[in-house]
Amino acid sequence: MKKSAKILLLVALFFILFPELRAQLKPYEEIGEMIKQNITSIQNPTYKLPSGNLNLGTYLTSAISVGDAVSKPLAYLASSPANNYYVNYSLRPAVFERGKSFNLVLTSNKIASTAAVHAYVFADWDRDGVFEVDLGKHSIPDRNIEVAGVSLNVSIPEDAKLGKSRIRIYFTTYNTPSMQPDANLRSGTLYDFVVFVSEKTEQTKLLLNVSSNNIDFGNAVILTESATADGRYDAGTSVEIEAICGPKSVFVGWSNGTKIVSTSQNYKFTLTEHTHLIALFNAPTVTLEEPQPSTADNPIWYQIKNAQTDSRIDRFIAYTETIPEGYTTALRIEKPADLSDKFLWRLEPTEDDMVKLVNKGSSKQIYSATGDLNTSISVADEGSSFFVTPSGHSNGSYSIKWNNQNDRLLNGGLAFNIVLYNAGIGTGSGWYFYRVPIYTSTPTTIENSNIKFSYSQNTLRVQGLENGAKIDIYNILGHKVLSSKANTDEVSLQTELKGVHIVIVSDKNGYKAVKKILF
Numbered sequence: 001m002k003k004s005a006k007i008l009l010l011v012a013l014f015f016i017l018f019p020e021l022r023a024q025l026k027p028y029e030e031i032g033e034m035i036k037q038n039i040t041s042i043q044n045p046t047y048k049l050p051s052g053n054l055n056l057g058t059y060l061t062s063a064i065s066v067g068d069a070v071s072k073p074l075a076y077l078a079s080s081p082a083n084n085y086y087v088n089y090s091l092r093p094a095v096f097e098r099g100k101s102f103n104l105v106l107t108s109n110k111i112a113s114t115a116a117v118h119a120y121v122f123a124d125w126d127r128d129g130v131f132e133v134d135l136g137k138h139s140i141p142d143r144n145i146e147v148a149g150v151s152l153n154v155s156i157p158e159d160a161k162l163g164k165s166r167i168r169i170y171f172t173t174y175n176t177p178s179m180q181p182d183a184n185l186r187s188g189t190l191y192d193f194v195v196f197v198s199e200k201t202e203q204t205k206l207l208l209n210v211s212s213n214n215i216d217f218g219n220a221v222i223l224t225e226s227a228t229a230d231g232r233y234d235a236g237t238s239v240e241i242e243a244i245c246g247p248k249s250v251f252v253g254w255s256n257g258t259k260i261v262s263t264s265q266n267y268k269f270t271l272t273e274h275t276h277l278i279a280l281f282n283a284p285t286v287t288l289e290e291p292q293p294s295t296a297d298n299p300i301w302y303q304i305k306n307a308q309t310d311s312r313i314d315r316f317i318a319y320t321e322t323i324p325e326g327y328t329t330a331l332r333i334e335k336p337a338d339l340s341d342k343f344l345w346r347l348e349p350t351e352d353d354m355v356k357l358v359n360k361g362s363s364k365q366i367y368s369a370t371g372d373l374n375t376s377i378s379v380a381d382e383g384s385s386f387f388v389t390p391s392g393h394s395n396g397s398y399s400i401k402w403n404n405q406n407d408r409l410l411n412g413g414l415a416f417n418i419v420l421y422n423a424g425i426g427t428g429s430g431w432y433f434y435r436v437p438i439y440t441s442t443p444t445t446i447e448n449s450n451i452k453f454s455y456s457q458n459t460l461r462v463q464g465l466e467n468g469a470k471i472d473i474y475n476i477l478g479h480k481v482l483s484s485k486a487n488t489d490e491v492s493l494q495t496e497l498k499g500v501h502i503v504i505v506s507d508k509n510g511y512k513a514v515k516k517i518l519f
Helices: 003-017 019-023 027-037
Strands: 052-054 060-066 070-072 075-077 086-097 101-108 118-123 133-139 149-155 163-172 185-198 206-212 218-222 238-245 250-255 260-262 266-270 275-282 301-306 316-319 331-334 345-349 355-359 365-367 378-380 386-390 398-402 409-412 418-421 431-436 452-456 459-463 470-475 480-485 490-494 500-506 512-518
Touching: 060 086, 060 163, 060 185, 060 206, 060 275, 075 086, 075 206, 101 163, 118 149, 133 149, 206 238, 218 275, 218 470, 218 500, 238 250, 238 275, 260 266, 331 418, 355 386, 398 431, 452 512, 459 500, 470 490, 480 490
Parallel strands: 052 185, 086 185, 206 275
Antiparallel strands: 060 075, 060 101, 070 086, 101 149, 118 133, 118 163, 163 185, 206 218, 218 238, 238 266, 250 260, 250 275, 301 316, 301 345, 301 431, 316 331, 345 355, 355 365, 365 378, 386 398, 398 409, 409 418, 452 459, 459 490, 470 480, 470 500, 500 512
């Protein structure tokens, strides 16, 4: 007998010979133990795997479950296509209670310019390896304000068999009135989601989960702590959730899978039903434009890029009070640029048709008292006036002239400082203005953080902390699972957490250092 078969036989004999131990677990708790211990039942069904071909252009960005039947939610999230036409998702198996229903919400990267895409959905509630329940064909709408999704109601029969099963989704551009659950896949992705069916309970509390559409761009957390370990709340509870936006992204809004429900990064609402919200983050789209003056009440923000093509290529004007490593001045040309405030500038109009260059993060203005050439300049509360005009060079750049003097042009120095230079009109020492779209979000992550994270032997070490810094650990569904406060510059936390978690360190000003860690 093979070793694997012997192990399965021993597992079965254990439960047969010691029924009193099994009786101590309710059916849904027994399933939870199976998930925790990764025990494979000898009675688990087997499924036919159809052949298929992958379509990289369109894929599921999320598959989430919300509703009364949900004991442990399905929370599949993806920000890029799969590497294979077949995806078997069992990392966080869902647990559903029989005799109840839930909504299965599917979202996609579908946009108007791509071919129509359809989801054909099936379930196996009698656990015989055959998808006897056809949950229908669902056409995915074009993405509307970053959302392209459908919600379908799924009812689990009262007589559904307890244990491990699957939901299968054909996600494809192939359009047919119906699909067989074992048909070969044409142009798409075949998803098998491992789920467990448990006994019905009298659970009355509401489940709240949040997630990010791309944890490389930002994270989502629940600020209102739950009284239960699985993140449930009493109906009518006032809750607050937060979208933590990174410096290289913008926050678009909170989505329930089919529409945007709020564009507030900190969203407060009353919980009246089971809820799963997705924080939508995007990479920004900046556009090269002719610079325009603007006021503080109606600002136009630009990234201002140096036109030099030597070591100063692709460098942008930046300002922070603290001089980062590798630079010698607070006002500098830096790369790579992102959406953080240090890179954003607007042109405040003056009465003499000139402008002042105002930094978003500090409200400081670029300033030179005397107009000395080849000397580092900085910022002040009341800055110098500059005249911005086309440079006349074929590269299409703009000259920024101090007090409208042709021999006092703003330039990036070889030391990556900012200087005034007598380059001459028509040379390449100009600037490009990239307009940044206005979003309601603000990056809240700590820039140039010296905080270091390490994890080994069930111990998380966080170094480089300020006294009083707060360390919070969240799971990928936004629930806080551990919290601590720093009294020294280093903290060690003992934990037996498993899987991907988000560690957030908050300083006294509310800014955050965020780290994704696989425990």
